[in-house]
Amino acid sequence: MIVDAARRLFEDGGYAATAVPSIAAAAGVAVKTVYLAFETKAGLLRAVWEARLGGEEEATPVLQRRWMRELTDEVDPVEKLRLLAAQSRRVKTATGPLLEVIRTAAATDPEIATLWEDIQAKLLRVQRAVVDQLVALDALRPSLEAGEAADLLWTLNHPSVWHLIVRERRWSPARYEQWLFESFRLQLLGPAHLG
Numbered sequence: 723m724i725v726d727a728a729r730r731l732f733e734d735g736g737y738a739a740t741a742v743p744s745i746a747a748a749a750g751v752a753v754k755t756v757y758l759a760f761e762t763k764a765g766l767l768r769a770v771w772e773a774r775l776g777g778e779e780e781a782t783p784v785l786q787r788r789w790m791r792e793l794t795d796e797v798d799p800v801e802k803l804r805l806l807a808a809q810s811r812r813v814k815t816a817t818g819p820l821l822e823v824i825r826t827a828a829a830t831d832p833e834i835a836t837l838w839e840d841i842q843a844k845l846l847r848v849q850r851a852v853v854d855q856l857v858a859l860d861a862l863r864p865s866l867e868a869g870e871a872a873d874l875l876w877t878l879n880h881p882s883v884w885h886l887i888v889r890e891r892r893w894s895p896a897r898y899e900q901w902l903f904e905s906f907r908l909q910l911l912g913p914a915h916l917g
Contacts, residue, residue, distance in 0.1 A: 724749040724756055729770045733819045737767060737827035737834070764833035771824060771837065774817050784844060785851055793852065799861035799915050800907060806852055806879070807903035814884040815895050821881040822889070842880075849875035856910060863912045874909050878902060 727748035731740045742763050746753045760766040784790065789809050796802045814821075821841070828838035850872040856862050862871055877883070879902070887893045887901070907916065 724751060724759060724766070725770050725773050728766050729774060729820065732767060732770060732823045737763075737823050738830065742766075762833065764827075764831055764837070767824065767827065767834060768837050771817075771820060771841070774820055775813070784848055790848070790851075794855060797859065799856055799859050799911055802852070802855060803906040803910070804903050807899050807906060810879050810884070810902055811895050811899035814881060814888070814898075818881060818884050818888065822885050825882065825885075842876075845879065845881075846872065846876045849879060853910075861911055861915055863910065866910065871910055875906065878905050878909065 724745065728740070728745045731745055731748060740763075742756055743753050745766070746756050749756070756766065760769055789805070793802055793805045793809070796805055824834060824838050824841065828835040850868075853862070853868050853871045853875060856871070857868050862868070866874075884898065888895060888898050893901070
């Protein structure tokens with residue numbers, strides 16, 4: 723209840739403009755209850771993020787979640803990247819506004835800055851895992867090192883890119899997904915997988 727109210731208020735008004743008493747009022751609880759449960763406003767934002775990202779699989783490490791197992795099981799590199807683009811659209815559509823709240827708040831709140839760094843580091847780990855799968859399939863462009871490929875994938879899949887394209891430039895999520903898939907394919911795969 724508190725987490726849902728906080729998410730709505732953070733996404734509507736931003737982190738700095740959302741006061742804990744407003745969150746408590748929206749959740750129908752005392753301000754003290756919010757602080758007892760989350761300690762700080764930054765702790766509450768972290769809880770909102772974890773609940774929003776994880777959903778039913780919140781406690782499952784991201785590399786063990788169902789979508790990642792499906793991606794890992796896929797042996798066609800092109801289809802693997804198509805699955806990654808589809809997952810990116812789903813996650814960004816569900817969490818994009820909240821990610822922008824976190825990114826913006828990171829500039830002024832050290833605790834949120836740590837959260838933002840954690841989010842970006844986790845994104846890089848996932849992208850590196852996908853690249854390692856492509857390497858195992860001998861699917862990377864011949865001139866591309868695995869570390870550089872992970873950097874490219876991380877950059878293309880970064881929440882800031884989604885924000886720019888979908889929120890700022892008003893692309894549909896479906897168009898974003900198609901662009902992302904084509905970008906993944908063109909940037910990462912060798913000639914045998916581009917035909």
